[in-house]
Amino acid sequence: MASTALYTLSAILLLSLTLPIPSNACVPSDRAALLAFKSTLHEPSLGLFDTWSGSNCCHRWYGVSCDPETHRVADINLRGESEDPIFQKANTTGYMTGSISPAVCQLPRLSALTLADWKGLSGPIPPCITSLPFLRILDLVGNQFSGQIPADIGRLTRLSVLNVADNQISGQIPTSLANLSSLMHLDIRGNQISGEIPTNFGNLRMLSRALLSRNKLSGAIPASVSYIYRLSDLDLSLNQLSGPIPTGLGKMAVLATLNLDGNRISGPIPTTLISSGISILNLSRNEIQGYIPDVFGPRSYFTVLDLSYNNLSGRIPKSISAATFVGHLDVSHNHLCGPIPAGSPFDHLEASSFTYNDCLCGKPLQAC
Numbered sequence: 001m002a003s004t005a006l007y008t009l010s011a012i013l014l015l016s017l018t019l020p021i022p023s024n025a026c027v028p029s030d031r032a033a034l035l036a037f038k039s040t041l042h043e044p045s046l047g048l049f050d051t052w053s054g055s056n057c058c059h060r061w062y063g064v065s066c067d068p069e070t071h072r073v074a075d076i077n078l079r080g081e082s083e084d085p086i087f088q089k090a091n092t093t094g095y096m097t098g099s100i101s102p103a104v105c106q107l108p109r110l111s112a113l114t115l116a117d118w119k120g121l122s123g124p125i126p127p128c129i130t131s132l133p134f135l136r137i138l139d140l141v142g143n144q145f146s147g148q149i150p151a152d153i154g155r156l157t158r159l160s161v162l163n164v165a166d167n168q169i170s171g172q173i174p175t176s177l178a179n180l181s182s183l184m185h186l187d188i189r190g191n192q193i194s195g196e197i198p199t200n201f202g203n204l205r206m207l208s209r210a211l212l213s214r215n216k217l218s219g220a221i222p223a224s225v226s227y228i229y230r231l232s233d234l235d236l237s238l239n240q241l242s243g244p245i246p247t248g249l250g251k252m253a254v255l256a257t258l259n260l261d262g263n264r265i266s267g268p269i270p271t272t273l274i275s276s277g278i279s280i281l282n283l284s285r286n287e288i289q290g291y292i293p294d295v296f297g298p299r300s301y302f303t304v305l306d307l308s309y310n311n312l313s314g315r316i317p318k319s320i321s322a323a324t325f326v327g328h329l330d331v332s333h334n335h336l337c338g339p340i341p342a343g344s345p346f347d348h349l350e351a352s353s354f355t356y357n358d359c360l361c362g363k364p365l366q367a368c
């Protein structure tokens, strides 16, 4: 008995030396899910999916990678614009049509799903995607995806990147979105998303970039946004937002870019915005009125300060000469009046930064 066992053992050892059992072989159910996922996609020019054959889906299937320990499929990373030699050889950017098969939800350890910049992918985001508990990255930018963001997206507690920009997504921002406690990067720009920004948006405590521009969002900017401590980039431009600018936005620790241009925002410019750490501030094309706050100082450092196409009145405040830097200034198309202050922030500016006001004068416009 013992010798038989020994014989069997050595046979196994010998076999494993001559025919190495692939230690990273993929799980058959993962392989089946990937093949079903592939079956609803069409990528004619590069032939990327030709590599999706053979039994080991963890080995040289283009864009697929597995967890080295569990051997489960962890990432699907397919980008239509890539430096990959396959793209350089074909001298083309990718084009893919088809839709996301719900079979992708049969990959229980999936942590990243990237189908970016293929231009032609369409259909909905499968709602079952919210049942993938390990999902960290969902990147579908630059396609024709339609339908809504799944209502229970908030279940994805590990999600840190949600990018569906430049698609045809409609419907509202789900209330559950604010439950994405790991979300760092939200990009829904360039869709047809309507309704209000959820009032609990400020619950997204890990968020550092919130890019919501070029949609049909309406209602007021929720004051809770200013509680997002890590937020450095807030882009709400080119929507239909109304109401005032929350004062809290000027008191945020690391907010550096604030784009609210192209909305229906009214009320005054909060003084806090001018003496904040914000360096790109675009409030152009709104209904903002009142005076430009006279609180510029050494903390004011603007690479962009665009206040054009509003209903601002009064003078350009003298204190603006005390700003550390004003790169691009535009106050055109308002109702400003009086002398343009002199000083270094203005020496490089052209008349177009000041035109179409009621009675501004002095360099670079005509003398007062």
Ligand SMILES: *[C@@H]1O[C@H](CO)[C@@H](O)[C@H](O)[C@H]1NC(C)=O
Pocket (backbone or CB within 6 Å): 091
């Ligand atoms: C790649 O394509 C572009 C136009 O699509 C062409 O101008 C360029 O010469 C091509 N490069 C090579 C190496 O074929």
Ligand SMILES: *[C@@H]1O[C@H](CO)[C@@H](O)[C@H](O)[C@H]1NC(C)=O
Pocket (backbone or CB within 6 Å): 154, 175, 176, 177, 179
């Ligand atoms: C957010 O999460 C909490 C706690 O898990 C839950 O009670 C609540 O229903 C969730 N909200 C939404 C809108 O899904």
Ligand SMILES: *[C@@H]1O[C@H](CO)[C@@H](O)[C@H](O)[C@H]1NC(C)=O
Pocket (backbone or CB within 6 Å): 237, 238, 261, 262, 282, 283, 284, 285, 304, 306, 328
């Ligand atoms: C500010 O926003 C307006 C309106 O969307 C846009 O036309 C302008 O180019 C932006 N300004 C800068 C400096 O980017």
Ligand SMILES: *[C@@H]1O[C@H](CO)[C@@H](O)[C@H](O)[C@H]1NC(C)=O
Pocket (backbone or CB within 6 Å): 287, 289, 290, 311, 313
């Ligand atoms: C512009 O502001 C003035 C007050 O400064 C106000 O009387 C007027 O109604 C405003 N115009 C618009 C179009 O909001």
